[in-house]
Amino acid sequence: MKLVVPRDWLAMLAPRRWPLRHIAAALLGTWMVGLVVAAVQLSAWNDELVRLLVQIRADAVFRTRMAQYHETIPREWYRSKALSLLAASDKLQDDGRWMLFLPGSWRPFDDLRERLAVRIEREFSEIAVDTMRRELFFRASRLTGMPQDSKTAQLLPGGNCAQPAVPTDAASSARGLPELIAVQTHLDALEQLDQAVRALLALQDPATADAQHLRALVHYTLGAEVPGRLSRGAAFFRNARTPGDDLQNAMTLAQLQYAARCSVGKAMAALDTRLFERNDLLAAESFIAQRAARLFAPGAKPHLLPYAERVQGLREVVAAIDQQQALLEQGTYAWLNRGKPSLGSAHEALLTRVAGMRLLGPEAVEQVRRRSDGMLMQFRGQFTQAFKGTAEPGLAWDEARGRLALSPQRIALREGLAALLREPFMAEPAGRDIPATAPPPLTWEPRRLEQALVAAEVRKRFAAESLVQFPASVQPGIAQLVNHQLAQLVQDVTVEAMIAGSATETAVAFDAAAYRAQREQLAKVQALLAQLGSQARAEKLRALLANDVRERLALAERALWHSPIFSARTQDFSWWQGEGSPILQAFGAMDGLGLRASLAQQIAEMEQPARQATALLPFVDASIASNPGVLRWKGMLPELERYRARTGSLFALERYLLIGPELNRANCLERLALVPVAEAPADEFGRRQLHIHRALAARCAELRGLRS
Numbered sequence: 001m002k003l004v005v006p007r008d009w010l011a012m013l014a015p016r017r018w019p020l021r022h023i024a025a026a027l028l029g030t031w032m033v034g035l036v037v038a039a040v041q042l043s044a045w046n047d048e049l050v051r052l053l054v055q056i057r058a059d060a061v062f063r064t065r066m067a068q069y070h071e072t073i074p075r076e077w078y079r080s081k082a083l084s085l086l087a088a089s090d091k092l093q094d095d096g097r098w099m100l101f102l103p104g105s106w107r108p109f110d111d112l113r114e115r116l117a118v119r120i121e122r123e124f125s126e127i128a129v130d131t132m133r134r135e136l137f138f139r140a141s142r143l144t145g146m147p148q149d150s151k152t153a154q155l156l157p158g159g160n161c162a163q164p165a166v167p168t169d170a171a172s173s174a175r176g177l178p179e180l181i182a183v184q185t186h187l188d189a190l191e192q193l194d195q196a197v198r199a200l201l202a203l204q205d206p207a208t209a210d211a212q213h214l215r216a217l218v219h220y221t222l223g224a225e226v227p228g229r230l231s232r233g234a235a236f237f238r239n240a241r242t243p244g245d246d247l248q249n250a251m252t253l254a255q256l257q258y259a260a261r262c263s264v265g266k267a268m269a270a271l272d273t274r275l276f277e278r279n280d281l282l283a284a285e286s287f288i289a290q291r292a293a294r295l296f297a298p299g300a301k302p303h304l305l306p307y308a309e310r311v312q313g314l315r316e317v318v319a320a321i322d323q324q325q326a327l328l329e330q331g332t333y334a335w336l337n338r339g340k341p342s343l344g345s346a347h348e349a350l351l352t353r354v355a356g357m358r359l360l361g362p363e364a365v366e367q368v369r370r371r372s373d374g375m376l377m378q379f380r381g382q383f384t385q386a387f388k389g390t391a392e393p394g395l396a397w398d399e400a401r402g403r404l405a406l407s408p409q410r411i412a413l414r415e416g417l418a419a420l421l422r423e424p425f426m427a428e429p430a431g432r433d434i435p436a437t438a439p440p441p442l443t444w445e446p447r448r449l450e451q452a453l454v455a456a457e458v459r460k461r462f463a464a465e466s467l468v469q470f471p472a473s474v475q476p477g478i479a480q481l482v483n484h485q486l487a488q489l490v491q492d493v494t495v496e497a498m499i500a501g502s503a504t505e506t507a508v509a510f511d512a513a514a515y516r517a518q519r520e521q522l523a524k525v526q527a528l529l530a531q532l533g534s535q536a537r538a539e540k541l542r543a544l545l546a547n548d549v550r551e552r553l554a555l556a557e558r559a560l561w562h563s564p565i566f567s568a569r570t571q572d573f574s575w576w577q578g579e580g581s582p583i584l585q586a587f588g589a590m591d592g593l594g595l596r597a598s599l600a601q602q603i604a605e606m607e608q609p610a611r612q613a614t615a616l617l618p619f620v621d622a623s624i625a626s627n628p629g630v631l632r633w634k635g636m637l638p639e640l641e642r643y644r645a646r647t648g649s650l651f652a653l654e655r656y657l658l659i660g661p662e663l664n665r666a667n668c669l670e671r672l673a674l675v676p677v678a679e680a681p682a683d684e685f686g687r688r689q690l691h692i693h694r695a696l697a698a699r700c701a702e703l704r705g706l707r708s
Contacts, residue, residue: 133252135221136196140256143189144263155255161262163270179271180346186267187353190260194357196220197256201249253358260359261367268350268368276372276379281327284320285386285394291317296477303484303534307428310481314417321414324394325406333404392471409471416470416478423466425458429488432495434540440551441501441510442544448497449521455486456528480533487534494525494541510552510608512615519545519619542621549616550624556609556616557629560636563602564588565653570692573699582668582696583660592661599654603643610640635683649678649686656689668700 134153141148145162146155164186166178199217202208218224291313295302302310327333351368354360387395392409406414420426462482470478522545529538560566569575569586576582589595613633620630642648656675663671677693678686 132200132217132221136193136200136252136256139193139196139221140259143186143193144259146259146262154252155259157255157258159259161259161266163266164263166270177271177274179267179274180350183264183267183271183350186263187350187357190264190357190359191353192220193256193260194359197253198358201253204249257359257361260357261364264354264360264364265367265371269371272372272375276375279379279383281324281333282379282383282386284324284327288317288320288394289386291320292474292477296474296481298473298477300477300480302481307431307488310485311421311426311428314421318414318417318421321406321410324410328395328404328406392473409473412469412471413474416466419466419469420478420482423462425455425482425486425489429485430492430496431488432492434491434495434537434544436540436543437547438498438544439500440548441555442548443499443501444518444522445497445499446518446521448493449518449525452490452493452497452525453521453528455490455532459483459486459532483532484534487529487532487537490525490529490532491534491537494522510612510615512611515615543623545619546621546623549619550627550629552616553613553620553627553629553633556612557632559609560606563605564598565602565657565688570688571695573695574702576699576703578665578703581660581663582699583657583663587657587660589660592658595660596658599657603650603654606640610637613637632684636685639683639685649681649683649689652678653685653689656693663696665700665703668696669704672697672700 137148137153137155140146141155143164145160147159148154149156164182166182167185168178196217199213199220202210202213203217289297292300294300294305295310295313295317305313351365354368355362355365387393393407394410395404396407397403398405459482463479467475467479467482522541526538526541526545529535529541564570564587567586573582573586576585584590584595587595587598589598614637617630617633617637624630636650639648639650643650643654656677659671659675672693675693677690679690681687681690
C-alpha cells in the first residue's frame with residue numbers, strides 16, 4: 001500500500017512554515033520563565049502573608065488579654081499597628097501580573113487575595129480607624145486641655161478645657177499683643193485638627209473617600225508619610241462603615257467641637273480681658289493719673305515725697321505718655337472712636353477663621369461677639385471717664401490719619417515735664433535742714449545768701465517761659481512742685497551760709513552794720529521761702545534768727561553783769577565788818593576820786609553792749625518780745641540815753657554810789673536814810689540801786705545790833 005501525504009501537510013513542512021514553530025517555542029519558553037519568576041514572587045508573598053496573619057492573630061490575642069485584665073493598651077502600640085496595617089493594605093496593590101503564569105491563582109479558581117483583603121479590612125476597622133480616632137482625641141486634648149477617658153481615649157463630657165498658653169518672650173511681644181498671638185497660634189493648630197476631622201468624615205463617605213484624605217489623616221494623626229497609592233486603605237475606610245458609625249461620628253464631632261469652642265472661647269476671653277480689662281492704653285492712663293495725683297494734680301503734695309521719688313515719678317509719667325504714643329501709632333485703637341469691638345483687620349481675620357472651621361463655626365463667632373460686646377460697654381465707661389472726663393482730654397481723633405492720637409495738651413505735658421527734668425535747678429538737693437538752734441552768735445556769708453536769693457529770678461523765669469507751656473489744669477501743680485524744689489535749694493544754700501558762733505566771741509567784735517545787712521538778706525530769704533509756699537521753712541528760719549537775737553542780747557547783758565555795779569559784792573554786804581567805807585571796798589577804790597573814776601569807766605564800758613542791744617532790738621519779733629532779757633534791755637537803753645543828759649535811774653545810781661566815801665559803821669544808817677530811793681523802780685538800774693540800798697541798810701543795822 002502506498003502512503004499518501006496530504007498537500008497541506010506537505011505545505012506546512014515546507015521551509016516557509018518554520019516561523020510559526022519558532023513563535024510557539026518562544027511562547028513556551030516565556031511561560032517557563034514566568035513560572036520560575038512567579039514561583040519566586042509567590043514564595044516571598046507567601047512569607048509576608050504568613051507573617052501578617054500571624055501578627056494579626058497575635059494582636060487580637062493581645063487585645064483580648066488586655067481587655068480581660070482591664071489594662072490600658074499604650075498609645076504607641078496602636079500607632080505602630082495602624083501603620084503596619086496601612087502598609088499591608090498597600091501591599092495588596094503590588095504588581096500581580098506574575099499570577100498570569102499560574103492559572104490556578106486566577107480569580108475564578110482562587111479568591112485568596114479577596115479573603116486576605118477581607119481579613120485585613122476587618123483588622124483595619126478594628127485598629128487603624130480606631131487608632132486615628134484616638135489620635136484625634138489625643139491631639140484635641142493636648143490642644144484644648146480637655147481630659148480624656150483612659151480606656152476609650154474619648155474626651156470626657158462636661159470636662160473643663162484650658163486656656164492656650166500666652167507667649168512671654170520678647171520676640172512675640174514685639175509682634176503684637178501676646179494674647180492675640182496666642183489666639184492665632186491656637187487657631188493654626190485647630191485648623192490642622194479641623195482638616196484631619198474633615199478627612200476622617202470624608203473617608204467614611206463613599207462619595208468623597210480617596211487616598212488623598214487618608215494620606216492627610218495619617219500625616220496628622222500618626223505623623224508619618226506612607227508611600228504608595230493608599231487606594232486600598234481608603235477603600236477599607238469606606239467599606240468598614242457600620243450602621244452605628246454615623247452616630248459615633250456625630251458624637252466624635254460633638255466632643256471635638258465642645259473642646260475646640262471651649263478653648264477658643266477662653267483664648268478670645270483672654271484677648272478681650274487684655275483688650276478691655278487690662279488694656280495697655282487705659283493702664284498707662286491710670287498710671288499717669290496716679291502719678292499726677294501725687295506730683296502735680298490739684299491737691300497734690302509733692303513736698304511729702306523724697307526727691308528721688310518725685311523725679312522718678314516725673315520720668316515715669318513721661319515714659320507712660322511715650323508708651324501711649326507707641327500704642328496709638330500701632331493703629332489698633334481706632335475702634336475706640338468707631339465703636340466696633342475689634343482689633344481691626346487682625347481681629348476680624350480671627351473671627352473669619354473661626355467661622356470657617358467645622359469644629360467652631362458661626363456659633364463660636366456669635367459667642368465671642370456677645371461676650372466682647374458686654375465687655376466693651378463696661379470698657380467704654382472706664383475709657384470715657386479716664387480720657388474724656390477731664391477738662392483737658394488725653395486723646396484726640398486724628399482725622400488725617402484716621403486714628404486716635406495724643407491730644408495737644410498731653411503732648412504739651414510730656415514736653416513740659418521732659419524740659420523740667422533738664423532744668424539745672426532740678427538737680428538733687430543736699431537735703432540740709434534749718435536747725436532749731438545753733439551756737440550763738442550766728443553770722444552769715446553774704447555771698448551764699450545772694451546765691452539763695454537767685455532762686456527768685458529762677459522762679460520768675462520759669463513762670464514766664466516754661467510754666468505757660470504746660471496745660472492750664474496742671475500749671476498750679478507744676479508751680480507748686482517747682483516751688484518746693486527751689487525752696488529746698490534755698491534752704492540748702494542758707495544753711496551753708498550759716499556760721500555758728502564760738503564761746504570766745506565778745507560783744508566788742510559785734511559789727512552792727514554788717515549784722516543789719518545780713519538780717520536784711522535773711523529777711524529776703526525768709527520772704528522768698530514764704531513765696532515759694534514753704535511756710536514751715538520760713539518759720540524755722542524766723543525761729544532760728546529770733547533765738548539768735550535772744551542769745552545775742554543775753555551775751556550783751558552778761559557783759560553788763562561783769563561790772564562791779566552788778567557784782568556779787570554789791571548784792572550782799574555781809575562781808576563788811578564795819579571797817580572803812582563799804583562802797584569803796586566793794587568797788588576797790590581808795591577814795592572818792594578813785595570811786596568816781598571807777599564808776600565813770602564802768603558806765604563807759606556799758607556803751608558797747610548797749611550799742612549791740614540797740615542794733616538787735618529792732619529785730620526782736622513777737623515770739624521773744626516778752627523775754628525777760630529783752631524787757632530788761634528795753635528798760636535799760638532809755639536810761640543810758642538819759643544818763644547822758646545827767647538824769648534818769650543810772651544817773652541816780654551813780655550819785656547814790658558817790659556818797660560811799662562818807663559811809664562808815666557809825667553813820668551809815670543815818671546817811672542812808674537821807675538818800676531818796678525809788679521804792680518801785682521800772683528799770684534794772686533803779687532796781688540795782690534799791691537792792692544796794694537795802695543790803696547796806698540791813699548790814700548797818702546788823703552791825704549796830706538793830707533790825708530794821
